[in-house]
Amino acid sequence: MALVCLGVAQPRADAVSVKTLLDRYAAGDFSGISAALDQTRDFNDILKQLKRDGPNWIAAGGPGDRARRELAAATFALEAARAGELTDWKLVQNWMTLENIYWHAPPLLIEWGCTLLLKTPTPQPIERVWHLAVLAAVDRANDYEFLIGSPWEGRANPKDEIKQLNHAIARFPTERRFALAQGIAAEWRLFPTTRTRAKEAQQIFENLKEDAQVGGEATVRLGFMQLRNRHFPEAVALFDAAEERSREPFVVYLARYFRGQALERQKNVEGAERAYRSALAVVPRAQSASFALSTLLAARGHRAEAASLVGAALSVKPLPMDPWRAYGEADARFWPELIEMLHAEIRR
Amino acid sequence: MTRPRMVLIGVVVAAAVVSVVAPVSGRRVEPQTPQAVFRTNTDLVTVPVFVKGSDGKIGSLSAQDFALTDNGVPQRIEMVDGESIPADVTVLMETGSAIEDYRKGVNEQVRRIAAMMRPTDRIEVLGIDDYVHVLVPFGPPTRSLEVGTFTGGGMMSVNDALVAALLREPSPDRRHLIIALTDTIDTMSTATMATVRDVARQSSSTLVVAWITLSQDGDPSPGVPWATASERLDRHIKAPVTLGARGLLGHPDPARPTARTVPARQQWTPHYDPPKGRRWEAFDVLREAAALTGGSVHPPGVFVDRNASTIFDKIYAEFRQNFILRYLPTGVTRDGWHDVTVTIPRTPGAEIRARRGYLVESAAPASTPTPGTRAMTTLDALIEAAGTSDLPAMRAAIATADSPERLTTLIADFQKAGNVRPASPRREFIAALMLADAAISASSEPLRADALGLLRRYRALVRSPLGPDAFDDEWMASAATIADAPLSILGSDRRTDMNRHLTRLVELARPAK
Numbered sequence: 001m002a003l004v005c006l007g008v009a010q011p012r013a014d015a016v017s018v019k020t021l022l023d024r025y026a027a028g029d030f031s032g033i034s035a036a037l038d039q040t041r042d043f044n045d046i047l048k049q050l051k052r053d054g055p056n057w058i059a060a061g062g063p064g065d066r067a068r069r070e071l072a073a074a075t076f077a078l079e080a081a082r083a084g085e086l087t088d089w090k091l092v093q094n095w096m097t098l099e100n101i102y103w104h105a106p107p108l109l110i111e112w113g114c115t116l117l118l119k120t121p122t123p124q125p126i127e128r129v130w131h132l133a134v135l136a137a138v139d140r141a142n143d144y145e146f147l148i149g150s151p152w153e154g155r156a157n158p159k160d161e162i163k164q165l166n167h168a169i170a171r172f173p174t175e176r177r178f179a180l181a182q183g184i185a186a187e188w189r190l191f192p193t194t195r196t197r198a199k200e201a202q203q204i205f206e207n208l209k210e211d212a213q214v215g216g217e218a219t220v221r222l223g224f225m226q227l228r229n230r231h232f233p234e235a236v237a238l239f240d241a242a243e244e245r246s247r248e249p250f251v252v253y254l255a256r257y258f259r260g261q262a263l264e265r266q267k268n269v270e271g272a273e274r275a276y277r278s279a280l281a282v283v284p285r286a287q288s289a290s291f292a293l294s295t296l297l298a299a300r301g302h303r304a305e306a307a308s309l310v311g312a313a314l315s316v317k318p319l320p321m322d323p324w325r326a327y328g329e330a331d332a333r334f335w336p337e338l339i340e341m342l343h344a345e346i347r348r
Numbered sequence: 349m350t351r352p353r354m355v356l357i358g359v360v361v362a363a364a365v366v367s368v369v370a371p372v373s374g375r376r377v378e379p380q381t382p383q384a385v386f387r388t389n390t391d392l393v394t395v396p397v398f399v400k401g402s403d404g405k406i407g408s409l410s411a412q413d414f415a416l417t418d419n420g421v422p423q424r425i426e427m428v429d430g431e432s433i434p435a436d437v438t439v440l441m442e443t444g445s446a447i448e449d450y451r452k453g454v455n456e457q458v459r460r461i462a463a464m465m466r467p468t469d470r471i472e473v474l475g476i477d478d479y480v481h482v483l484v485p486f487g488p489p490t491r492s493l494e495v496g497t498f499t500g501g502g503m504m505s506v507n508d509a510l511v512a513a514l515l516r517e518p519s520p521d522r523r524h525l526i527i528a529l530t531d532t533i534d535t536m537s538t539a540t541m542a543t544v545r546d547v548a549r550q551s552s553s554t555l556v557v558a559w560i561t562l563s564q565d566g567d568p569s570p571g572v573p574w575a576t577a578s579e580r581l582d583r584h585i586k587a588p589v590t591l592g593a594r595g596l597l598g599h600p601d602p603a604r605p606t607a608r609t610v611p612a613r614q615q616w617t618p619h620y621d622p623p624k625g626r627r628w629e630a631f632d633v634l635r636e637a638a639a640l641t642g643g644s645v646h647p648p649g650v651f652v653d654r655n656a657s658t659i660f661d662k663i664y665a666e667f668r669q670n671f672i673l674r675y676l677p678t679g680v681t682r683d684g685w686h687d688v689t690v691t692i693p694r695t696p697g698a699e700i701r702a703r704r705g706y707l708v709e710s711a712a713p714a715s716t717p718t719p720g721t722r723a724m725t726t727l728d729a730l731i732e733a734a735g736t737s738d739l740p741a742m743r744a745a746i747a748t749a750d751s752p753e754r755l756t757t758l759i760a761d762f763q764k765a766g767n768v769r770p771a772s773p774r775r776e777f778i779a780a781l782m783l784a785d786a787a788i789s790a791s792s793e794p795l796r797a798d799a800l801g802l803l804r805r806y807r808a809l810v811r812s813p814l815g816p817d818a819f820d821d822e823w824m825a826s827a828a829t830i831a832d833a834p835l836s837i838l839g840s841d842r843r844t845d846m847n848r849h850l851t852r853l854v855e856l857a858r859p860a861k
Contacts, residue, residue: 051376129468132814142617177657177814188617212808213815230573243766247773247809282770287479291508294515298547303515303709314474314482325505325536328617334814 001256015205016040018049022057026072030343033076037083043105046080050112058116071126072346074113078133081106085141107146107162110134114167123171131168132331133338135181138164144189148182151192177331179204180214184221184330192275197226216246220254224327232262250333253282253323257289264296272296287318288324393418393677393706396430396523396554396642396670397690401698414673415691421679428672433523434468434668436486437461438513439554439660440528442504443475443483454483454495460657462489464664470522476509476530503618506530507537510544514551514641524553525667526643527660535618545637550685550707554667555643557634558659683708726754726763731768734779737854743784752792759783759798763805773809774857777823778850780806784830785846803827819856822849 008293016036025033040046050073069081075295091118092249102109102291114134140144147159165185169178183204190198202225208218223238235258242255260275290313326333395416399409411427438460441454446854462471466489473484473495483495513526539547635645646659673690680686687705690792692698724732726748733741749755762768762783769775780802787799810823826849829842 109811128815143615175815213811213813224656233497245808246813247767247770247776248813249771249773250813252767252770252773278770287508288538289506291511295511295539295543295547298515298550301707303550303707307515310512314480314512317480319481322479324538324619325503328536328619337814 017045018046019053020058022054022073022076025076026061026069026346028343034079034083037080040080040083043080043084043109043222047105047109047112050077052107054112067120067124068346068348070116070120070129071342073341074116074130075133075339075346077109077113077116078130078137081109082137082140084109085137103160103162106141107138107143107164108257110137110164111162112144114164119165126342128172128175129338129341129345131172132175132177132334133342134164134168135177135331136335136338137332139181139184139328139330140335142188142328144185147185148149148189150189160235163186176208176211176214180208180218181331183208183218187221187225188328194234195225196230201225209245216242216248216251216255219245220251222259224258225254227258227262232266235262246264249282250323250326253286253289254327256282257292257324259304260292264292269296269300282321283323285313286320286324287313311318380417390644391677391708393675394428394433394523395673395688396667397673398642398666398670399692399698401695406644409671409692410495411673413692413694414671415693416673416675417689418675418677418686419680422508423675423677425673425675427550430668430670430672430675431569433521433672434466434470435662436524437465437469437471438516439473439526440509440513440526440530441473441475441483442479442506442530443481457657458493458495461660462493464657464661465489473511474509476504476506478503478505478536479746480505480509481510489722499594503535504530504533505537506534507539507541507544508639510545510555510557511539514544514547514553516553523667525664526553526641527663528555528557529659531559535620541631541633541637545633545640548637549705551641552706552761553641555638555641556663556667557638557643559644559664591770608855627662634703635788725761726758727765730758730762730779730783731765734769734775737770737775737778737857739782739850739854740780740829746782749786751797752790755790755795756798759787759802763802772857772859774819774853777806777810778853778857781826781830781853782850784827788830800831803831816853819853822852822856825849826853 019035019185021036054073058066058073061069100156110306113130117130120127137148138144146162147165149158149163165178165182168175169182174177183201186204187195187198187201202222205218205222205225210223213220219238219242225234225237226232226238238260239255239262243252245278246252256275256279260272262281263275264272273293273296276289276296279289280293283289290309297303297309298306321333323333351587355569397414409812411425414425416423416425419791439458443454458471458473465471465786469489470486471484471493472482472486475481475483475495484493501850509530510526510528513528516524534541590793631645638645646663677686685705685707726745729745729748733745746758748756762780767773768779784799784802787795787802807824807827810820812820816824826846829845
């Protein structure tokens with residue numbers, strides 16, 4: 001069944017020529033295009049123009065420039081999808097006896113770019129970066145169903161699912177971040193159903209916890225599931241193990257911060273305080289550990305230090321990325337690095 | 349270090365807007381290491397009191413009309429003109445993407461609020477979304493106030509924001525009023541509502557929560573006057589199909605989405621699973637928190653107008669009508685928790701809702717770990733030098749381990765310490781390389797094994813989460829230079845190679861600007 005884009009109709013105050021935007025983008029005007037996309041309201045129009053004019057624009061560069069232009073167009077589509085994330089990604093409609101998913105422009109823009117890159121028989125290394133950047137954009141939008149499909153058996157029509165991660169894994173089967181992303185999506189897509197019984201996600205994290213690339217993060221996420229389930233000693237053991245497996249500040253901060261939470265719930269106030277302080281050694285002035293520590297201190301009568309911690313966490317400019325705040329957005333933290341790599345490749 | 353402070357607490361007798369005041373538990377929170385150090389005359393305690401009689405009115409009152417006890421000991425009180433004490437006002441506003449429609453007017457609202465304040469007052473505005481933001485720092489209301497642009501996330505750290513505001517240390521000569529304009533639906537805070545209550549119990553501030561309903565739905569379920577975004581999503585998923593949502597012949601009508609249509613705005617997934625069946629009673633703890641400060645929670649419907657300045661006007665007017673009692677505590681130990689009771693003996697029918705006490709912080713220092721007095725070890729020196737990627741200093745530190753045994757101990761200590769530079773782990777990776785290099789150069793078979801073990805251990809840690817990058821490649825090349833060096837040819841060429849590798853690694857380890 002063809003996917004029909006019903007999009008929330010917005011007045012077209014911003015009629016833009018996508019070909020012009022692509023020219024500027026391929027020439028390296030990334031910040032200018034990003035600003036233009038931020039002002040865009042009608043992403044359906046961008047999608048429509050890309051489908052209509054994109055192939056000719058790519059061909060116009062000749063065979064020697066084809067791969068670069070394909071990457072530029074796919075990356076432009078990805079940036080447009082990310083800019084449009086505040087518009088809804090999908091619509092579920094009932095029609096006769098079928099329930100169909102109508103995808104909106106942002107995910108369809110990604111799909112258009114993906115199709116473009118899939119035409120290359122042998123995946124190039126930069127395509128892996130592009131798929132990782134997709135993950136970063138989609139995780140930020142919290143659209144876990146776009147990545148692996150819907151858990152609502154009675155709602156979704158399998159034919160309408162996109163399951164973007166399947167495309168990425170088919171091209172790069174050894175990239176463990178895609179496997180980890182399946183686990184994260186499997187856990188988070190369950191909401192609003194309780195996530196305490198996310199068996200599928202738990203199994204994926206178990207399988208990955210010894211992995212050299214993503215084992216640390218898989219372990220910390222496994223530990224957080226134990227924390228949710230109030231299995232505190234098991235959770236603490238996993239947080240300790242996570243730090244043995246990773247030095248990534250995001251992972252180490254979470255391991256220490258969650259450790260503090262687990263210990264606090266076990267009434268081990270001194271241990272929790274040490275854990276929160278050690279988390280702040282990883283990301284100084286991060287709000288989650290700053291606030292957790294200050295409430296502990298205030299409860300023990302140390303209001304001056306508590307106030308000082310809160311004041312410092314609020315006054316720092318710019319605010320440091322807080323791994324707890326970014327926990328559900330997962331790979332979104334890699335977006336700046338990934339988009340820079342894509343831009344560098346397009347500039348060549 | 350703690351500083352002497354005048355304690356300012358609010359005791360408020362209710363205006364009629366809040367239905368129930370939850371009972372306050374008698375639990376005290378006391379410092380673990382109290383010290384009875386009574387400091388200067390700034391220990392004057394000021395107690396704002398808002399009074400409402402049983403008939404809704406109250407006549408003029410003087411200090412003699414009140415009875416106040418501090419930890420059960422009657423105190424001699426005086427009354428101060430409330431208008432003479434300036435106020436610090438913290439306004440908490442949601443700035444997340446769920447409030448697109450009203451954030452546009454934030455600047456105008458803030459200006460209107462400021463215009464209602466006295467020149468001697470001060471105002472700050474905190475924004476609540478994924479993070480807590482200072483939108484306008486504390487300052488006089490007469491200055492030019494501009495919240496500026498902000499890009500709110502999709503989640504709400506409401507509890508954290510309340511805690512942050514309650515933990516702000518108000519100036520000793522001022523009263524602190526916190527007005528939270530929020531639907532109080534928290535999705536990712538560190539603090540729970542119980543934590544808010546515990547902090548409120550000790551706070552010198554007055555907390556008023558003006559509950560604004562942000563639901564986009566025009567059709568909330570019966571008995572549930574508001575809902576989170578995710579609850580709305582849940583409702584849409586489970587809702588039955590309605591014929592009215594279909595167009596002619598049963599085909600979908602894009603202009604009239606079905607009841608099972610996902611709401612039109614992007615939904616974010618909360619970090620916590622919400623309690624089942626959100627009801628007004630679910631917020632008893634928050635109401636208790638506000639009551640403990642002498643404030644209140646205004647439920648949806650009291651302020652039907654979402655206009656922030658209108659809400660502020662009502663709350664601020666109440667706040668300014670407080671009677672201000674002041675006393676110098678006598679007959680009580682200074683430090684620790686003080687239970688305070690205020691009554692009006694001649695008007696026993698007065699409804700009294702008040703904070704129950706205040707905390708005087710111990711003069712003992714907070715539990716911040718203090719540096720020890722032990723001499724700096726070789727490991728300390730290495731870690732310190734690693735902190736600035738100071739290669740000569742790292743070499744010098746390692747060189748002080750001047751025997752195979754000491755070097756073995758240093759390597760063992762380094763591994764045991766683990767993650768010695770957690771904010772910048774690449775500096776630790778460089779230090780590990782240098783230790784391995786020193787161990788290989790010592791021409792000792794056990795040390796060679798130590799070196800290789802160290803390299804194996806760090807080879808697994810050094811990898812970037814996105815796959816090998818320039819630093820990883822350079823580190824691996826350095827490790828290979830060390831591991832592949834036959835013991836017999838440890839010459840100047842390898843030393844040159846290592847120096848080049850290390851210099852390059854230091855460059856690559858620098859944080860991106």
